[in-house]
Amino acid sequence: MKRQGLLLTVLAVALLGGLFAYGLLRGEPDRDIPTALKGKPAPAFELPVHEHYVNQFGETLSLEELEGRPLVVNFWASWCAPCYDEAPVLQAYWERYEDTGVVFVGVQTQDRGKRAEGRAFIDLFGLSFPNVVDDDSAVSVDWGLFGVPETFFVSRDGVVLDKHVGPVTPQVLDAQLAALLR
Amino acid sequence: MQLELGVVGSAAAFLAFAVALYGAVAGVLGASRRDPRLVTSARLSAVAGFLVATVAIVVMESALLTDDFSVSYVAQHSRISSPVWVKVVTLWAALEGSILLWAWLLSGYTALVAAVAALSPLRPWAIAVMQGVQTFFFFVLAFLANPFKVLPNPPLDGPGPNELLQNHWMMAVHPVLMYLGFVGLTVPFAYAMAALITRRPGAEWMVLTRRWTLAGWGFLSAAIVAGGWWSYEVLGWGGYWAWDPVENVSLMPWLTATAFVHSVQVQERRHMLKPWNVALILTTFALSVLGTFLTRSGVVSSVHAFGSGPVGPAFLAFFVIVVLVSFGLLAARWEDVKDRAELDSLVSREGAMLGVNVLFLALAFAVLLGTLFPLVVEAISGDRVTVGPPFFDQVTLPIWMLVLLLMGIGPLLPWRKAEEQSLRSNLAWMLAGLVVAGGLAWALGVRKLYPALTVGLAGYNVVSLGLLLAGALVPRMRLAKRPALQVLRSYAHENRRRVGSMVVHFAVVVIAVGVAFSAGYRVDEQVRLDIGGSAEFEGYTLTATELFVDPTAARVSAGVLVEVRSGDRFVTTLRPRINVFPGSNRGIPTPAVLYRPSHDLYLSLNSNVAPGTTFVVLRVVKSPLVTWIWVGGALLALGTAYALGGSTRRVAARVSVPAAAAREA
16 A cells, blocks of 8 residues: 555656646747737827927827838836836947937837826936827727737838837847848 | 845845745754754744744835835836725735735744644644745745845836726735635644654644634635625626636635545544545645646636746646655555544444545546646647536536535434434435425426525525534423523533534535525626616616716726616616726726625626717626625634634643543554
8 A cells, every 4th residue: 555655646746747847838828929910011100209309200200200211119108117127228229220220119108197207217218219108098009019018120111020028138129120120 | 225125025035935944944853853952943933934924024015005116016016096905905916925925824824833832742843844835935935936126227106906906805805815724724734744754643633733724724715705706796797606727726625625624523533534634634735735836827727817937837846745745655654544443334424424525525526627627638639628617517516416415414413323213303304304495496486406406405404404403402401491592502602613513504505505596597688778778677677877987096987877776666876887997908897786685686887988978788697696605605704713712721621631642542
């Protein structure tokens, strides 16, 4: 009985453990939501510009105005902690890539009535690429946002090449910008 | 420089881990070498661990209440505009915080055991086992899911906790009850391990932990009912149980714990089922770890699982270790644990207890199978399938009916062997109760099998409880020549466990009837209402009188006022609405419920409400007798509390009787 019991225990644990290990390793296909926009034209928008950039871009900025230039469209919110992590990365890459013709656009979204907080966010990181306000979150719906932060990569001819959910890292931006500027 | 809260919290988490590890090691060394100084040191470290863990909790609560977004957990899960109560309960609204709460409660129980548990050779080992479990939780907290990370660029505000969680005050109650239950059942587990280690598998460990077990079981039961009521009030479909994996993993340990609560009595009275009891409590603990793993790893898909993270593999490893060590130990000690007594007759109290044990284990197995089946299928064929309510209902309903059947007869059976004559007359009365109640239900139009059967069995059980009470009271009344009420009062006072169990059994009957009717005779319709227009539903006239918008700092509610009339009589005005919390686009439908003893009327808004809206779509549910589930739940908690209350002296007296241990040996 002693040996049998031990054997049974080990067998049951091995079976269950194996099953759960499989469950863990299989990942979560549900989480990796592919964008239906991939390969499709980026949905148009025209949004008010944060006051830092009004001199350069005017009161509003539309996708049309940026036609012909590759785009990195980054959605963020003032309450979103990971956005604070990625903002310095975005600014650094913007400074490095500004001359290649690519345009970074920051979209403050899902943050109704928090324009002042948005300004503070921009000041905090000294963001020098244009940032706009999606106050009623309509654009985030058009773009099928899963959450913030989320970053879309749009080709010169206005087609969404890819998107990244969660904060961008230098590795992500290196790879995506290389593809974008090819 | 000001000391940052995150740094203090992290330090407390690491220190709590170190103290627990020290306590576990010192406890094992001290107990195995019989070194009283080490044993005492380990015991004191349990109290120290609780104090350190309390510091971590206080730090987290202060960070939440002062909106300190430099603390990662606060930045990710809190929000300035939330009401204070939401900030307080945000502590357990997400993964890391819930582990902190769990670890803290565990350290509290360990400290309590160290402080108040009776001196026995088992105690040092039991404390060491609890400290071992605590070491794991604080390891996860400090190294894998540290909520106290200091953010270099703290955000100005956070997103707030999950909207569904802030939408109801039950968030403050249900999770805490759940953890109190799980953690409470760690105590009998630890004592069972101690009994195996010290080769003292007699009734000692169970008698010592009887109150802990009952309290843990009571908390878990209350948590499950409270969780049902919460989802009823919040989720908008008018139900309370969906056989979702998260629900199932809370039910499984409850099922085995319920079996355990019954079968320990067999060992106490008849010195039987020793290995069975040990196995049951080991299984209960393993299942609670398994449930924690499943809900925190994303392995099974569920509507309300925690987000995944690095804690999944850790909990899996812990589960494997727990099962291997505990059952390995049981196998190694088999010769000591093995039963020597044998069942005299199946028709006896112990026979009924054994039967109910088999039923509860069958239920636990069915639930486990249904919960894991999708994973098994995916592992073998790669297909994604779901196992839903039809499977669980079909498999478990007949077993639940058998549970009700045994629940009625079991307490009336004497230990060892029942006399045929008294059994027959009792059974005749109870069957009469079954037939009368079932027939009455039939006459009143209940034609569905399970609801009718449940009513019948409820009658049968009520008769059984009446017989039980009469059997206890009538001889006492004759003897004392006092009125029934006085005798009842003194009987209830002297037999708290027995009377408490009667209350609990009655509560189960009440819950069963509530479940049978709310599930069997629920009416669920989509109703379109023009603003100003009316619709008929199940004898009610529903009129949408006007739209309303009610903005507060914490949320914006938009909904519709619905006047409810029954015939010409005004009944009430209900306010089904959609709550939108700041920082989110998602509207959370918030149902409005008219609670009545006979049935609930449940309205949930299924369409958007905006200025200019001309009509609304409502999900209207009529749920018969559903309120009795919550009433039964409260009754069950009261019965358990009653059984727990009263003098501790008798328990203490029983524990300190060395003869009991000697007889075992």
